[in-house]
Every structure is written in structure tokens, then in C-alpha cells.
Amino acid sequence: MAQVSLRNLRKQYGTALAVSDFSLDITDGEMVAFLGPSGCGKTTTLRMVAGFVAPTSGTVHIGGKDVTQLAPNRRNTGMVFQRYALFPHMTVAQNVAFGLEMRKFPAAERAARIKQALEMVRLHALSERYPRQLSGGQQQRVAIARALAVQPEVFLLDEPLSNLDAKLRVEVREEIRALQQRLGLTTIFVTHDQEEALTIADRLAVMHDGRVQQIGTSAELYERPANRFVADFLGQxxxxxxxxxxxxxxxxxxxxxxxxxxxxxxxxxxxxxxxxxxxxxxxxxxxxxxxxxxxxxxxxxxxxxxxxxxxxxxxxxxxxxxxxxxxxxxxxxxxxxxxxxxxxxxxxxx
Structure with a gap:
């Protein structure tokens, strides 16, 4: 696992400023939620950490190493996308194997890691099924297993529960939190759901219009919001x-x-x-x-x-x-x- 340090991250598309001067230190094994309404810059920030979006300025450090210019597959991060991004023509096991194959792991090690990752999410018995044969919650767990199979230093989740019904959201978020704590994974979790962020994260970074409004624990932000936006966004x-x-x-x-x-x-x-x-x-x-x-x-x-x-x-x-x-x-x-x-x-x- 590793520390993550974001220094003055900025992303601009033409005249539109998506993220402005984002700085944050995430400690080893900590789970931090990026929280805010749609369009606030939270997913763009996550994608800059993952390497899918190049920052206009600023730096990303993982484990003390500047990875700002590195490709996503060289950052040792595992990402779970909002829509899971599973390959429909591949079995569960083949989907989990994909990241390992891209990183050119030997076949024997791939098999061991696939088995371990599927056991973590309790899906080893469904390894030969296709995504269409799984429920939404099961597909989500396949996406998590694929991200964990590469044994990432940093675990990144982009609105991972948004496609699940209310009851299943609660169950899966508790599973994610338990898994993160058991593995000691440094984790960034993007969500627009206040309850989700308050219950799952060690700390929250509330964003609005590309800017960080306040960073702190759930209790700090809820009890002592820094401004009206934070106060109004976190509950009534x-x-x-x-x-x-x-x-x-x-x-x-x-x-x-x-x-x-x-x-x-x-x-x-x-x-x-x-x-x-x-x-x-x-x-x-x-x-x-x-x-x-x-x-x-x-x-x-x-x-x-x-x-x-x-x-x-x-x-x-x-x-x-x-x-x-x-x-x-x-x-x-x-x-x-x-x-x-x-x-x-x-x-x-x-």
C-alpha cells in the first residue's frame, strides 16, 4: 500500500476549468471520498490520479514517487468504473485476468491471483459465467476483483454503486469498506451520495465547481461545515x-x-x-x-x-x-x- 500526495492539481479544457488547485495527502491505508454534485470535478481528479487524464498543472505522487507523467498501467492502481466496463464476451475469470495479461504476468501467477481475487469477493464458484448471467451486484464484485487482482498500491472507485438499487447499495458499500480495511488498501472513492460518503470514508473532500470546499472527517464536515455549500450538501x-x-x-x-x-x-x-x-x-x-x-x-x-x-x-x-x-x-x-x-x-x- 502507499501514500498518495496531490499537489496543486489543475485541469482546464479550453476556457473551462474542471479542477482548480487540488492538494491533498492521503495516508497509507486510508479511505478518502471525493464528494460533490455532478460536474464538480471529482471524477476528473480521480482520473488524474489513475493516469487517464493528464493534469494541466500540478503533480501526483504515489508511494513517494512522482507518477504524473506515467501511463495508467505503470502506476500500480486498480480502478473500478461507474459502469463496471466488463467485457460481455469474456467469462468472469477472463475479465479478472485482463489486467494481469496487460501487465504480462506468467500464466501460473495469473491463475493464482484470479482465484484469490474471486474468493475475496465470494464469486469463485461463478468464474465461468458471463456478465449477462450475473446480477448487478455480482457484476460490481467482478469489477472489484479485477481491480484487486493486480494487487494495487491504490484502489480507485468511481461512483461504483450508482447502478445498484438502494438496498443493494448499502450491502455492497459495507462489503467494499470491510474489504478495504481487511487489506489495508489506500482508497479513493468518488460519489455524489452524502450518506454513502459519510458512512464509508475516513475523510471526505467536498468539491464544488472544480474547487475543494472542505476536507475532514464525517463528523467535522457535518458538525462544523466551512461554508453554506458544505452545510447544505451534507444533509439538511x-x-x-x-x-x-x-x-x-x-x-x-x-x-x-x-x-x-x-x-x-x-x-x-x-x-x-x-x-x-x-x-x-x-x-x-x-x-x-x-x-x-x-x-x-x-x-x-x-x-x-x-x-x-x-x-x-x-x-x-x-x-x-x-x-x-x-x-x-x-x-x-x-x-x-x-x-x-x-x-x-x-x-x-x-
Missing amino acids: MNFLEGRLHEGGAFVTERGTPLSVASTDQAIRVVGLRPERVALADTPLALGNCLPVTVSSAVYKGATVEVHAQTERGDTLICHVQNNGSTPHQSIAAGAKAFAGFAASDCVFFH
């Missing part, structure tokens, strides 16, 4: 615009006063996660307790998403846990309630 958040007044109260543009744990006069927006907003029939003993009127309540199974209006007209979204004991799981539009949250639950943006 209430945004309340206004100013901090003398005495420490933040007053929204509509006039709702909030108690916040900051004295920064440059604050213009307070952010608040919906799950941090408590809802009750009676006043709550929290730093903030606002009378509200329920606008709508959407049943989501594990939670009920409640939209409510403060007396001054600010909207608050609240996620009420469906634990079977709260009357708010069926609260109706027009009902009066109190929304409460601690001052420490607020995050701030300039």
Missing part, C-alpha cells in the same frame, strides 16, 4: 440570515431573536440542523424556545419532517424521531407548538 440545514446585535443576540432579517454562542460581528447567517430542533406542546428549557405554527408534517418512517413558522415568519425544519411515544409524529398543519434548541447547536457563516 436551516439557514437564518441576519446580524449579531449588542448583548449577544442574533436577530434574523424578519426579526426573530436567537441566542447564539458567538460574539463575531461578521456573522450574517446562522445554520441549524433539523435534528437539533426539539418540538413540544409546552415551552422548552433550552437556550432558544420559539413559539411556532406548523406548516406541514411529512411522515418519513424513522422521522417526521415538520416545517414550522416562527411568529416573525422565519421557517424552521424539525426532524422529530418516530419513537412511538411522542405525539408530534402525527402533528398536523396549523398546530401551535414550541421549537427549542441550544445556542451551541448553531453554526455560523459570514
Whole structure:
């Protein structure tokens, strides 16, 4: 396994800037997710690491070696593509063998590595089947086995779960994570799915318009987002615009006063996660307790998403846990309630 160091990576197509000044150090055995919406530059960055896209400027180091100018097959990376890229006329074993043949491994070693890779993904019994005879999840595991057969220093996955149904996505992502940890593989995982990134990665790099917005652990990015884009992209958040007044109260543009744990006069927006907003029939003993009127309540199974209006007209979204004991799981539009949250639950943006 190996460290990966990206230094000031930049990719420009004519006047269009796909990736701007991307720098990141990935430690040996770490899994990092590149996360962002379509077109943000995450796949382009991954392909620069793999060698399929040449950077306009910047460098890629793997295991301390500058590989920026090396061809993909000389970088010792294993890549799993979004659409698997399996050869339909080849069996499972032949597909797994392809990368080994390109690297000119001897036949005996190829056979041993194919067997080992298919056993890792629990598909050795299906080695003679063709891709059309496999389920989507099985095809995905063949693609993973093909990437692992070359025993890569770095494992690269480009939206590997996007073609699977919701339940299978969860199963396969858990398999990928378990396999990555068992093998100690340095891994880069590209996804636009927030839940996927939060649950599978050691660290996340959130991207937007070709630029890295924030790098950190799941908890760091979710609890303390660097800007509104990160806050809004990773889950839901209430945004309340206004100013901090003398005495420490933040007053929204509509006039709702909030108690916040900051004295920064440059604050213009307070952010608040919906799950941090408590809802009750009676006043709550929290730093903030606002009378509200329920606008709508959407049943989501594990939670009920409640939209409510403060007396001054600010909207608050609240996620009420469906634990079977709260009357708010069926609260109706027009009902009066109190929304409460601690001052420490607020995050701030300039």
C-alpha cells in the first residue's frame, strides 16, 4: 500500500476549468471520498490520479514517487468504473485476468491471483459465467476483483454503486469498506451520495465547481461545515440570515431573536440542523424556545419532517424521531407548538 500526495492539481479544457488547485495527502491505508454534485470535478481528479487524464498543472505522487507523467498501467492502481466496463464476451475469470495479461504476468501467477481475487469477493464458484448471467451486484464484485487482482498500491472507485438499487447499495458499500480495511488498501472513492460518503470514508473532500470546499472527517464536515455549500450538501440545514446585535443576540432579517454562542460581528447567517430542533406542546428549557405554527408534517418512517413558522415568519425544519411515544409524529398543519434548541447547536457563516 502507499501514500498518495496531490499537489496543486489543475485541469482546464479550453476556457473551462474542471479542477482548480487540488492538494491533498492521503495516508497509507486510508479511505478518502471525493464528494460533490455532478460536474464538480471529482471524477476528473480521480482520473488524474489513475493516469487517464493528464493534469494541466500540478503533480501526483504515489508511494513517494512522482507518477504524473506515467501511463495508467505503470502506476500500480486498480480502478473500478461507474459502469463496471466488463467485457460481455469474456467469462468472469477472463475479465479478472485482463489486467494481469496487460501487465504480462506468467500464466501460473495469473491463475493464482484470479482465484484469490474471486474468493475475496465470494464469486469463485461463478468464474465461468458471463456478465449477462450475473446480477448487478455480482457484476460490481467482478469489477472489484479485477481491480484487486493486480494487487494495487491504490484502489480507485468511481461512483461504483450508482447502478445498484438502494438496498443493494448499502450491502455492497459495507462489503467494499470491510474489504478495504481487511487489506489495508489506500482508497479513493468518488460519489455524489452524502450518506454513502459519510458512512464509508475516513475523510471526505467536498468539491464544488472544480474547487475543494472542505476536507475532514464525517463528523467535522457535518458538525462544523466551512461554508453554506458544505452545510447544505451534507444533509439538511436551516439557514437564518441576519446580524449579531449588542448583548449577544442574533436577530434574523424578519426579526426573530436567537441566542447564539458567538460574539463575531461578521456573522450574517446562522445554520441549524433539523435534528437539533426539539418540538413540544409546552415551552422548552433550552437556550432558544420559539413559539411556532406548523406548516406541514411529512411522515418519513424513522422521522417526521415538520416545517414550522416562527411568529416573525422565519421557517424552521424539525426532524422529530418516530419513537412511538411522542405525539408530534402525527402533528398536523396549523398546530401551535414550541421549537427549542441550544445556542451551541448553531453554526455560523459570514
